[in-house]
Every structure is written in structure tokens, then in C-alpha cells.
Amino acid sequence: MSPIAPSSGISRRVLLSTLVLLPALCGLLRPASAPAQTSSGLLPSWSDGPAKQAIFDFVRVTTDRSVPSYVSPEDRIAVFDQDGTLWVEHPMYTQVVYCLERVPAVVAKRPELKNVEPFKTVLSGNREAMAKLSLRDLEKILAATLTGMTVEEFNAEAKKWLETARDPRWKRPYTELVYQPMLEALRYLRDNAYKTYIVTGGGQDFVRVYAEKVYGIPPEQVVGTAGGTKFGYAKDGMPFLTKDAKLLLNDNNAGKPEGIHLMIGRRPLAAFGNSTGDRQMLEWTGAGAGARLKMLVLHDDAAREYAYGPAQGLPDSKVGTFTQALYDEAEKDGWTVISMKNDWKRIFAFEQ
Amino acid sequence: MSPIAPSSGISRRVLLSTLVLLPALCGLLRPASAPAQTSSGLLPSWSDGPAKQAIFDFVRVTTDRSVPSYVSPEDRIAVFDQDGTLWVEHPMYTQVVYCLERVPAVVAKRPELKNVEPFKTVLSGNREAMAKLSLRDLEKILAATLTGMTVEEFNAEAKKWLETARDPRWKRPYTELVYQPMLEALRYLRDNAYKTYIVTGGGQDFVRVYAEKVYGIPPEQVVGTAGGTKFGYAKDGMPFLTKDAKLLLNDNNAGKPEGIHLMIGRRPLAAFGNSTGDRQMLEWTGAGAGARLKMLVLHDDAAREYAYGPAQGLPDSKVGTFTQALYDEAEKDGWTVISMKNDWKRIFAFEQ
Numbered sequence: 079m080s081p082i083a084p085s086s087g088i089s090r091r092v093l094l095s096t097l098v099l100l101p102a103l104c105g106l107l108r109p110a111s112a113p114a115q116t117s118s119g120l121l122p123s124w125s126d127g128p129a130k131q132a133i134f135d136f137v138r139v140t141t142d143r144s145v146p147s148y149v150s151p152e153d154r155i156a157v158f159d160q161d162g163t164l165w166v167e168h169p170m171y172t173q174v175v176y177c178l179e180r181v182p183a184v185v186a187k188r189p190e191l192k193n194v195e196p197f198k199t200v201l202s203g204n205r206e207a208m209a210k211l212s213l214r215d216l217e218k219i220l221a222a223t224l225t226g227m228t229v230e231e232f233n234a235e236a237k238k239w240l241e242t243a244r245d246p247r248w249k250r251p252y253t254e255l256v257y258q259p260m261l262e263a264l265r266y267l268r269d270n271a272y273k274t275y276i277v278t279g280g281g282q283d284f285v286r287v288y289a290e291k292v293y294g295i296p297p298e299q300v301v302g303t304a305g306g307t308k309f310g311y312a313k314d315g316m317p318f319l320t321k322d323a324k325l326l327l328n329d330n331n332a333g334k335p336e337g338i339h340l341m342i343g344r345r346p347l348a349a350f351g352n353s354t355g356d357r358q359m360l361e362w363t364g365a366g367a368g369a370r371l372k373m374l375v376l377h378d379d380a381a382r383e384y385a386y387g388p389a390q391g392l393p394d395s396k397v398g399t400f401t402q403a404l405y406d407e408a409e410k411d412g413w414t415v416i417s418m419k420n421d422w423k424r425i426f427a428f429e430q
Numbered sequence: 431m432s433p434i435a436p437s438s439g440i441s442r443r444v445l446l447s448t449l450v451l452l453p454a455l456c457g458l459l460r461p462a463s464a465p466a467q468t469s470s471g472l473l474p475s476w477s478d479g480p481a482k483q484a485i486f487d488f489v490r491v492t493t494d495r496s497v498p499s500y501v502s503p504e505d506r507i508a509v510f511d512q513d514g515t516l517w518v519e520h521p522m523y524t525q526v527v528y529c530l531e532r533v534p535a536v537v538a539k540r541p542e543l544k545n546v547e548p549f550k551t552v553l554s555g556n557r558e559a560m561a562k563l564s565l566r567d568l569e570k571i572l573a574a575t576l577t578g579m580t581v582e583e584f585n586a587e588a589k590k591w592l593e594t595a596r597d598p599r600w601k602r603p604y605t606e607l608v609y610q611p612m613l614e615a616l617r618y619l620r621d622n623a624y625k626t627y628i629v630t631g632g633g634q635d636f637v638r639v640y641a642e643k644v645y646g647i648p649p650e651q652v653v654g655t656a657g658g659t660k661f662g663y664a665k666d667g668m669p670f671l672t673k674d675a676k677l678l679l680n681d682n683n684a685g686k687p688e689g690i691h692l693m694i695g696r697r698p699l700a701a702f703g704n705s706t707g708d709r710q711m712l713e714w715t716g717a718g719a720g721a722r723l724k725m726l727v728l729h730d731d732a733a734r735e736y737a738y739g740p741a742q743g744l745p746d747s748k749v750g751t752f753t754q755a756l757y758d759e760a761e762k763d764g765w766t767v768i769s770m771k772n773d774w775k776r777i778f779a780f781e782q
Contacts, residue, residue: 152648229691234584272651286695296504297695298625307691309684309710317713319691326678326692332661339581339671340657340678341693343638343649358661361669 093393122423123259129373129421132414133263136268136371140347146368149347151271155373156348157301157338157359158264158283159280162398163352163375164293166245168384171397173284175252176239180223182233191222225305225321226282230248234323236287245391250428254294257427259374259422260350264293268347275346277338278302279330279355283321301341330355335362347371353398360413372413376400379419382429441578472618474775475611481725481773485615488723490620492699497753499721501699503623508723509653509690509711510616512630514635514750515727516645517638518597518607520736523749527604529593532575533697535587543574576633579659582672588639601781604646610726610781611774612702615744616645619700621629627698629690630654631682631707635673653693655681682707687714699723705750712765724765728752731771 120185124130139147140154157305161167176197181200184191191197196215211219224232245252264274274386276295278285282302329337337357338346347365349356355392361371377398378385386395389405408415418425476482486513491499492506513519533552536543543549548567553557563571576584597604616626628639628647634654641647658676663669681689686709690698700723701708701715712724729750730737738747741757770777 152642282692282695290504300691304692307688308716309687317710317717318686319687319714335657335661335669340634340656341650343634347599358669360452362661362671395540422756 081398085296113248121259121262123262125421125423127421129414129416132371132373133266136348136369137267141270149368151346152304153344154267154270154272155275155342155344155346156272157275157342157346157350157357157363158260159275159334159351159353159356160276160280160302162377163350163356164256164276165252165262166383167352168377168395169397171280172252173280175223175243176236176284177223178219179239179243180235181219182224188222197222205313224284225323227321229283229307229319229321233287234282236284240288248426250426253288254428255426256292258376258424258427261293262426263350264295268294272348274299275338276302277329277334277344277349277359278299279328279334281305282327282329301327301329303327303333303338311389334357334359338362338406349373350375352377352400354401354404355398356405357407366414372408373409373416374400374404374408374413375416375418378417379425382425383418439516448689473611473614474536475614477775478771479773481766481768484723484725487618488700488718489619489720490723493622496744499597502722502742505696505699506619506622506624507627507694507696507698507714508619509627509694509698509702510612510630511686511703511705511708511711512628512632512654515702515708516608516612516628517604518735519704519749520729520738521749523632525632526603527595528588528636529575529620531591531595532587533571536574542573548699549574574673576636577675579673581635581659581671584635585639587635591614592640600778600780605640606780607778608644609774610776610779612727613645613779615702616647620646625651626702627653627690627694629681629686629711631680631686631703633657634679653679653681655685656677686711690714695747701725702727704729704752706756708752709756709759716763716765724760724763726752726756726760726765727768727770730769731774731777734771734777 121130121133136364139145140149142148158164161171178200181197184198187199192201196211198299199211202422227235229362240251243252244250245255248255268274270402274293274295276285276289276293276299278301279301280302282304285302286297286300289297290301303325304327306322306326307319308322309319327333327337327340331354334356338359346363347364347366347369349360349361350373351357352375355384356374360374364370364372376389377383377400378390384395386392387398387400388394389400389402405415407413416422439454471547473482473485491497492501494500500741509517513523517524530552533549537549539672540621544553548563551563552571568635579587592603592605595604596602597607600607620626626647628637628641628645628651630653634652634656637654638652641649641652655677656679657672658678659671660674661669661671679685679689686708690711697718697722698715699718701712703709703712704727708726712726716722716724723749728737728741729735729752730742736747738744739750739752740746741752741754757767759765770773
């Protein structure tokens, strides 16, 4: 109904702030992988401190049958934001990079778009002009690159791009830019019978393409911003589903608890985020009875990753905004802020 | 956006065809339970024959590593329609009975509805007048009884009703009117690493209330017709979700494969249904490569349950319509029709 493309969190500011676009396409996908846990300790990439301790404490009090806060295994649900919580979001959401880089292929199939804005500008490669694209222009780009194809075609296109695209700073596949400590937290929770979900403002179909390989999270446990599909039949009678532009779920802000209710149907016990877009998800998680874990990743490590956000007196990065108000709420309500700089010994698997 | 109440498959004909309403409220819930499998054989309530054999053959060829049709456990998805496939749907969908029986409680809280149609007519108990209610009237009843409350309030109300309501024919809780052979099929598939889902035209939130207890299917594996929710804060700052009347997913007909894509994100290998509303789900399931199981329950047992449907030359029951065209498609495409009369030794757990 609402002709909004099935992506989110995107604004003109995102594009304005980020003109390190279009990294060279080359090479093969090497997904990040977590080393097996050793006897030397759980969560090995976490420094000893309150963040690591909060995870241990939470798991202990929800899995120990002798305490009142014990939770039966079928009720153990943990939710994770993706961009900025599980992988790098700065300076631009990976899915937005994908959409911009898909424009030449879309225009090759639909040559009538070649001289039509905003496609003409994206094809020109003129960054100054691209920076002036309106939000409506960006929506047109998202609609053209994320809808109108069958679900299988989309999956194949996204998979191929992920195998070849490279982040301009690390010169690695985007799927290697996942945070090793969070992979360990995901695994540790699953080892304790937690069902782990991604609850992302990004496109549900996009994240589902790689979530199982990269995070060990199957497609059905990825909740994201979702558009509709349309069932139809090919000439030979074979049924197919086409991705359309109707927005069913804008999985940001209040949309996160709403999406959790729609897709999971019960309140999580643990929630991890990194921005104001995750606030309602953490509040909803925290409002349940018993032990709850609410954690926020603070991007305060300019050397190893990035540092950004008003809560640190830094400029608003336009992605993953961590406001002072969010920081204050975390302090007041006992949420744990994870300092990338201090709480994580290692950021990426490829660092060692 | 579309102000349609989050239920489905309901039409004026449903109401017209069924005036055995409002069974007495008494007693306690005794959920149907399946006996443990014994060495005497798997699927004990199934008669030997093509239907039972089709299930065995499918499981064998998808779980035997030595054959090309082997499927790795994480890809094993099986989907089940609910009304008429897992439990009794005739003469009226249980959820519609729920909505009608909830009207007095809704009016008690909102007395201004007492003299307003269609509530006045439902309160009167005048069945002839109720039979004349329009589809728009029924939508008002669904909206009033399924929306406007918090998700916790709805869950508590539905749970309480299920504990006390009785089916007028068997004088038992509706949750005992589940088909024992299908409980065995669910368990057998799960024992072979299949993840079992309900994909129902009924309300997702309604079915989630009892699916785990009755079918062993957790809330997150129930896909159904779904309305939106609205996140908000109480005066004390506590967040809550209110069920609203916006229809997000009409999980019938083409909506079933669309719902499967939205909520599961991959194509099932096995699908069970009983009506034209399940046709596209079975087609979508069958269109994948490799071994597939497509089964349709035929209600042909007037003595032990009900017999209805044009495919048997019987009147259209208005619920779970099984047309001749569906029967022909099943024959042509190798779907298996389950005869309740011939393929099921026992219908309900309480029969023995």
C-alpha cells in the first residue's frame, strides 16, 4: 500500500556523509568464522570487565534450575540488531552500498532508465551530484534494486555481490567485517539453549542471504524490514514469488518490538543494539519479569574500527546514532554499554 | 492501512451455515496429547496404505545420505494448515466461535455498543437475525474482539476461553478436537529433524496461544493471518503493544506462500492442507527441486467426524472447501489425498 521500498534507516544524510562508495569488485567471499571455544575460557575476545560479566551473570541466573530466575529452554530468546551491533555500519549501511552498486545491472536490463534520474546520476559516478539526491530519489533506487524480481533472482544477485564486493577500508568482503566478540556471544547463548535472532532495520531478505553462513542464524530467525511478495504463475504453470514495493514491516524504533511480536510472538530475554533505533527493542525486552540482559555497543574505537556519536561528544555519524539521551537511559535502567575499545580484545576474526 | 480485521476465511456464508453456536461454558481444558511411539510401529493411527506410505517414503528419501534427494537437516521444513487439517473446522472455525462468544464481555467493557449493530443482534441470541449479518458486520465483530487490547490481555482472554469453551457435538474443549494421526505425523517429522510450522488462515495470535501445548509447535513457528501492533507507553513508562486492525498478512490462498516467504524465508519440503485455500501453498512447496510431500485431508467420514465438499458431490460446507478442481490437480500432480475414513484408524486421542 505505502509505496516505500523495503529498506530503512536510510536517509539523504546517509548518502551525504559517505562518499567512499563503490569499492572495486574482485576476489572471492571468505566468510568470517569464529574459532572453537577452548578450555582457556569462554568469550575469549572479551576483556574481563562489567560487559563480559553481565553476559555470564545473565546466562547463569536464567539457566540454573535452583534459582527463581530460571527460564525453561523453550522460552530463551535473544535478539540482536545487525548494523553496528554484529558488523560494521560506518560510513554507510552495506545494503545501501549494494543498492547503489546494483544500479548499472538494473539499467542494463531496463535501458529506459539510463537517462532518467536518479539512475543517471548514480551511473555518472559524480559523487557531488549523488550527494544531492533526495530521499525520494534514494527510495527509487531501493525500489529498482530490491523489488520487481523473483525471490530466487534476488537471492542469487545478493549472494553474487557479497562474494565479490570489498569494503574500501579493509579491502575485505563485507561478511568478514563481523565482530568476533559478538560471534562468541551468539555461540555462547546458543550453547545455553538460547534461540538467537537478528532483528534488523536492514532488509530481511538481504540479511537472510548470508546470516546462516556468517552468524549461524537461519533465515527464519532473521527479522528485518520487509516488503511484500506477489504470488504468480509462469507461462509453464510454475508458481513464483515476486518481490514488490509494499512495505509490511519497518523494523526500526517502535517497529522492532512490533516486528518481534509479528515474527517471534514472545518477548525476548536478551537484546543487543547500538543506536536509538534499538531503544524500544531494549525497553520491550527489559519490561518483562525476571532476569533480562540489555546491551548497547558503543563505537569508541577510531583506531581499530570507528568512533562516532553524540553520546561521546562526537559528530552524529548519520548511521547508528547513539544519543546522549540513550546513554542516560542505559545508565538509569541498568543497561550495559559495551565499549569496543575497552571491552573487546579483538574486533575482527582476521586480526589474529 | 486496510481496515480489515485480522482474521480470515470468514464470510457471511460461514455464519449462515452454522447456527450451532455458543456452546455452554464449563469445565477445564484438557489438551489432546499423543501417546508415546511404541515399538509396535510408527504412525500407529494410520492404516496401511498409500497415504501412510507416502509419508514414510518421503522421510526416507530426504534423510538417507546415500540418495541424491537427501536434504540436510537445517533445510527440512514442513508446513501444516490448521483448520480441517490439524483439527476440526466444521461447522464453524473455532476462532469465529471465540469472537462471537467474546461479544458480551466486550460490550460489558464498552456499554455504548449495547444497542449498536451488529453487537445488539449477537447479544440477542436470535439466530435468524444473526444469520443475516453482513460481512461488514462480521468484520466489526472481529475487530472488536481481536483488536484494541494489549497482546498480553488478548493472550489471557483467549487462553481462558479455550479452557472453558466446549464443542457442542463432542462436549469437549476445542483443543481436544485435534486429529491424532496428524499429531503422529508432526512428531514423526520432527523426530527426523523436520522443523514443523503451522501456516493457517486463522489468526496468528490466536493459534499461538495453544499451539505449543496442543501440537508441540512454538509460537514463532505459527504463521497466520496477522494484524499489526502499536507500541506505546503506559503512564508509568512501561512499554506495551496494542493489537490494531491493520491487516499485514491475509494468510489464505496466494497469501500462504507469501506468508511462508515473509515468516520462514525458505521453501518447505512438505505441505499438508485440506482445501482450496491451501492450493498455492502445496503448489509452491511442490515447485522446488528434489523430493516433495504434498498431502490433502479429505473430510469423508460423516460418522466419526464430518463429510463435506464438492469433490465428493456433497454440498459446499462453506469452510474448507475441497473442490473438484483441487481434486483433479492433486491427481494430476501426484499429491496424496488422505481419506479420513480409510486412512485413519482413529480420529481423536480421546476415542481410545
